[in-house]
Amino acid sequence: MDFFLQIFTNGILTGFVYALMALAIVIIYKSSSIFNFAHGSLVGLCTFFVWQMVVGWGLPLYVAFFFELAVIAALAYTLQQLVLKPLTGQPLMAAIMATIALGELLSGIVVLFWPGPGRVLPVWIKLSILKFGPVVISSESLTNFIVCAICFAVFLLFFQKTRLGLAMRGTAEDHTLAQSEGVKVDLIFVVSWFVAILVAAIGGVLMSSLYGVSYESLHALGMKALAVVILGGMESILGALIGGLIIGVVESLGSGYLDPLVGGGFSEVAPYIVLLIVLIFRPYGLFGYKRIERV
Amino acid sequence: MYKKPCGVFDETYEQDSALVRTGYRWLMLVLLLACLFGVLPLFAGNYFMDAMINIAIMVIAALGLQIIIGFTGQVSLGHAAFMAVGAYTSAMLSTHLGMSFWIAMPLAALFAGLLGILIAMPALRIRGFYVAVTTLAAHYIIMWLILHGGNLTKGVSGMTAGEIRIGSFAFDNELKFYYLAMLFAATAVFLTSNMMRTKIGRAMIAVRDNDLAAEFMGINVFKTKVTAFFLSSLYAGVAGSLLAHYQGIITVDQFTLMDSIWMLAMLIIGGATITGAIMGVVFLKILQQVVLFGAPMIGHVFPIFAGSAVAAFMQIFFGAVIILFLIFEPRGLFHRWQITLSTFRLWPFPY
Numbered sequence A: 001m002d003f004f005l006q007i008f009t010n011g012i013l014t015g016f017v018y019a020l021m022a023l024a025i026v027i028i029y030k031s032s033s034i035f036n037f038a039h040g041s042l043v044g045l046c047t048f049f050v051w052q053m054v055v056g057w058g059l060p061l062y063v064a065f066f067f068e069l070a071v072i073a074a075l076a077y078t079l080q081q082l083v084l085k086p087l088t089g090q091p092l093m094a095a096i097m098a099t100i101a102l103g104e105l106l107s108g109i110v111v112l113f114w115p116g117p118g119r120v121l122p123v124w125i126k127l128s129i130l131k132f133g134p135v136v137i138s139s140e141s142l143t144n145f146i147v148c149a150i151c152f153a154v155f156l157l158f159f160q161k162t163r164l165g166l167a168m169r170g171t172a173e174d175h176t177l178a179q180s181e182g183v184k185v186d187l188i189f190v191v192s193w194f195v196a197i198l199v200a201a202i203g204g205v206l207m208s209s210l211y212g213v214s215y216e217s218l219h220a221l222g223m224k225a226l227a228v229v230i231l232g233g234m235e236s237i238l239g240a241l242i243g244g245l246i247i248g249v250v251e252s253l254g255s256g257y258l259d260p261l262v263g264g265g266f267s268e269v270a271p272y273i274v275l276l277i278v279l280i281f282r283p284y285g286l287f288g289y290k291r292i293e294r295v
Numbered sequence B: 001m002y003k004k005p006c007g008v009f010d011e012t013y014e015q016d017s018a019l020v021r022t023g024y025r026w027l028m029l030v031l032l033l034a035c036l037f038g039v040l041p042l043f044a045g046n047y048f049m050d051a052m053i054n055i056a057i058m059v060i061a062a063l064g065l066q067i068i069i070g071f072t073g074q075v076s077l078g079h080a081a082f083m084a085v086g087a088y089t090s091a092m093l094s095t096h097l098g099m100s101f102w103i104a105m106p107l108a109a110l111f112a113g114l115l116g117i118l119i120a121m122p123a124l125r126i127r128g129f130y131v132a133v134t135t136l137a138a139h140y141i142i143m144w145l146i147l148h149g150g151n152l153t154k155g156v157s158g159m160t161a162g163e164i165r166i167g168s169f170a171f172d173n174e175l176k177f178y179y180l181a182m183l184f185a186a187t188a189v190f191l192t193s194n195m196m197r198t199k200i201g202r203a204m205i206a207v208r209d210n211d212l213a214a215e216f217m218g219i220n221v222f223k224t225k226v227t228a229f230f231l232s233s234l235y236a237g238v239a240g241s242l243l244a245h246y247q248g249i250i251t252v253d254q255f256t257l258m259d260s261i262w263m264l265a266m267l268i269i270g271g272a273t274i275t276g277a278i279m280g281v282v283f284l285k286i287l288q289q290v291v292l293f294g295a296p297m298i299g300h301v302f303p304i305f306a307g308s309a310v311a312a313f314m315q316i317f318f319g320a321v322i323i324l325f326l327i328f329e330p331r332g333l334f335h336r337w338q339i340t341l342s343t344f345r346l347w348p349f350p351y
Helices: A001-031 A041-058 A061-087 A090-114 A140-160 A164-173 A177-178 A185-211 A215-232 A236-263 A268-280 B023-043 B044-073 B079-096 B100-125 B129-149 B173-196 B201-209 B211-216 B221-247 B256-272 B274-301 B302-328 B332-346
Strands: A129-133 A135-137
Touching: A001 A041, A001 A140, A001 A164, A001 A185, A001 A215, A001 A236, A041 A061, A041 A090, A041 A185, A041 A215, A041 B332, A061 A185, A061 B274, A090 A177, A090 B129, A090 B256, A090 B302, A135 B221, A140 A164, A140 A185, A140 A236, A140 B023, A164 A185, A177 A185, A177 B221, A177 B256, A185 A215, A215 A236, A215 A268, A215 B129, A236 A268, A268 B100, A268 B129, A268 B332, B023 B173, B044 B079, B044 B173, B044 B274, B079 B100, B079 B129, B079 B221, B079 B256, B100 B129, B100 B221, B100 B332, B173 B211, B173 B274, B201 B211, B201 B221, B201 B256, B211 B221, B256 B274, B256 B302, B274 B302, B274 B332
Parallel strands: none
Antiparallel strands: A129 A135
């Protein structure tokens, strides 16, 4: 039982990072109907850039933070204006391939500038190790959990209370209608990409505290977020949270109980098996909108 | 659909249903086949033959993807995994049971096809991005199973496959295998173009254009989607089996997600038709060769990039080419080719 509680808690804590990653994809999908397959590469690129600034160039933390924000803004603007804007209204295949190709391009850039094995980021926040009875929570996991919870809360407030957040929700409902009400839809797309890439950077840095800055694990994190989004339903922020927790727990339980039985790495595919089973019974994910269509 | 030039009419039913419509097209087809099977092998070295064999195998795989994406409209990201299933099944049958290629290959293709049906099961109710991510999930699951198959699949060390022989005649060098691969590719092209004119082919196109409307027209959407997935995986299985027996040894590294994406890119670049798929395969193969030779030179000029130049520039060029095609020529090379042809046909008039 102690063992179960321990890995269950670990799963929940990791699940929050997945949920945050999924949130980034949901934000883009809701505003511009593009399902971002490039998320894994974006996570990798942003995290390596943080490493480059902090360790490679030795910039102070606050300078690096503002520099990163500027770079993300520039990246979001370039992506939206150069790549995605010309593709509005194209068929599904084009929308999928555009972000996949973008992912390839970005991951090529990462491999070009930061080749070889992974890097290590310095530890910024050092919390004490928590103990709840038999359950031990490491400092890194606790930091991840707190940062993710804060991010979720901030984004919920942002969408509920601020003018920009409301405009983004309006754009998600109907582009034309939002535009006729005076919302600059173009700007909203750029902002949603900015938010998404920012979230990718946060998640990448958080995961790096656990596994180091390695491109494979960061990319895998982004790919797993795709499964989380589909599991939760593509339109739902709540779905991203629940989906992230489910995938986190399944992965953790899988690595605790099944990996010793069937050989290592089963925890990597367990989330995908859960995804396939859920899709058979709930084809729009757990909280996705049902498609109602007229011919 | 092939448009006949002005003034060519069908006078009999045989003419109306012919695959090759005009004498000029017959001439071109015969010339092309003569070139591929007769002239080319006379002059080409082993390196070029190897490239041509890879192209032939990829054409078969790309046609399978064309059936599922171009004709049925379901985006699959797991095609390389189905190729892996074909390759590994064929290799296992030939290594563990000592079967000949001619028995192992159909069995492997059939098994890949049946696995395709299993993956397609949720596909009745899901569509769009959900299908793409489902096939992505299938990719990860299949590759994990192969990697952890123990002694059955030999895990990371790779699986050997025996050479193909008929009686005492073995396809043991590039030249001999070239004929075999080209024969398979030509057959696949012929079968696919014929199949698209049958009931099931037209049903697929109807499902692609609008699945609800297709259902109201009396098309069994589930059956059509499942058939499309079956056929697509079957083609992938044949391609994988050929690849396994050509190389003699296969590893899981040859069937990554990246390979699935390459095949998708072939369809984007070529245009979602049968000829387009072939054009896309050839174009990407040329791009690959250019990068293989060009990237080390960039590494020479900028020594900081030397370590990973080939892999990195492959991905960068690849991503950039797809994005450029999507933005500037979303209907692919084949469309451009048709425009060029009709311009020449009508010259000197603009239309």
